[in-house]
Amino acid sequence: MTARIGVITFPGSLDDRDAQRAVRLAGAEPVALWHGSHDLHGVDALVLPGGFSYGDYLRAGAIAALAPIMTEVKDAAAKGMPVLGICNGFQMLVEAHLLPGGLIRNAHQQFIRRDQRLRVENADTAWTTEFEQGQEIIIPLKNADGGYIADEETLKRVEGEGQVAFRYLGVNPNGSLNDIAGLTNERGNVVGLMPHPEHAVEPGFGPATPAAMRSGTDGLGIFASAISAVVAQAA
Numbered sequence: 677m678t679a680r681i682g683v684i685t686f687p688g689s690l691d692d693r694d695a696q697r698a699v700r701l702a703g704a705e706p707v708a709l710w711h712g713s714h715d716l717h718g719v720d721a722l723v724l725p726g727g728f729s730y731g732d733y734l735r736a737g738a739i740a741a742l743a744p745i746m747t748e749v750k751d752a753a754a755k756g757m758p759v760l761g762i763c764n765g766f767q768m769l770v771e772a773h774l775l776p777g778g779l780i781r782n783a784h785q786q787f788i789r790r791d792q793r794l795r796v797e798n799a800d801t802a803w804t805t806e807f808e809q810g811q812e813i814i815i816p817l818k819n820a821d822g823g824y825i826a827d828e829e830t831l832k833r834v835e836g837e838g839q840v841a842f843r844y845l846g847v848n849p850n851g852s853l854n855d856i857a858g859l860t861n862e863r864g865n866v867v868g869l870m871p872h873p874e875h876a877v878e879p880g881f882g883p884a885t886p887a888a889m890r891s892g893t894d895g896l897g898i899f900a901s902a903i904s905a906v907v908a909q910a911a
């Protein structure tokens with residue numbers, strides 16, 4: 677079977693086309709979905725892409741989290757469908773309470789763009805099984821509101837339950853608590869991350885990486901993981 681992965685476009689989405697392309701390069705069929713609709717077109721997995729939905733007004737992701745399609749996203753997530761939020765999509769997932777904590781302005785108050793080293797902390801989620809536990813990957817980061825926050829109790833819980841999916845390595849680029857770059861829900865089907873895997877899927881177009889690493893295409897593993905999850909589920 678060919679997995680069908682929906683990419684939802686919100687007003688102000690920027691990376692929806694890149695996410696569709698990444699889905700295709702990873703071996704699935706991308707399906708364009710619209711924020712104002714209640715129709716998921718029968719997709720097997722969902723991507724909430726990066727960008728500046730509603731101009732980041734109120735808080736990044738806060739208005740998009742109330743979009744009509746988010747009702748279906750929540751239902752699908754509750755049924756175990758793989759859901760990925762990338763950057764602005766991650767912000768939407770925390771605003772929609774599908775992931776714990778919050779994302780605030782980078783500690784240095786600047787928008788940043790860098791090729792970011794990450795460690796895969798949990799290789800047992802719907803979006804990370806193609807990696808090894810503890811594997812180092814490089815994925816581009818570009819945002820203004822990437823600072824992860826949570827109260828002490830929540831932080832203890834996400835650490836204790838293995839819900840930290842990715843951690844920043846080398847530098848903490850934005851002041852995120854515990855160097856948290858990405859999270860999963862308890863069930864492991866919903867994942868959000870600040871860096872952009874859809875920008876690391878083609879040799880020569882992704883981040884510059886040491887030769888020993890996979891030519892800047894580490895992002896492919898994220899999409900390939902969900903495809904494996906969908907195919908395994910169907911078998």
Ligand SMILES: NC(=O)CC[C@H](N)C(=O)O
Pocket residue numbers: 725726727728729732736762763764765818819820821822
């Ligand atoms: N690249 C993005 O998705 C950016 C997300 C959000 N607009 C921010 O600046 O934090």
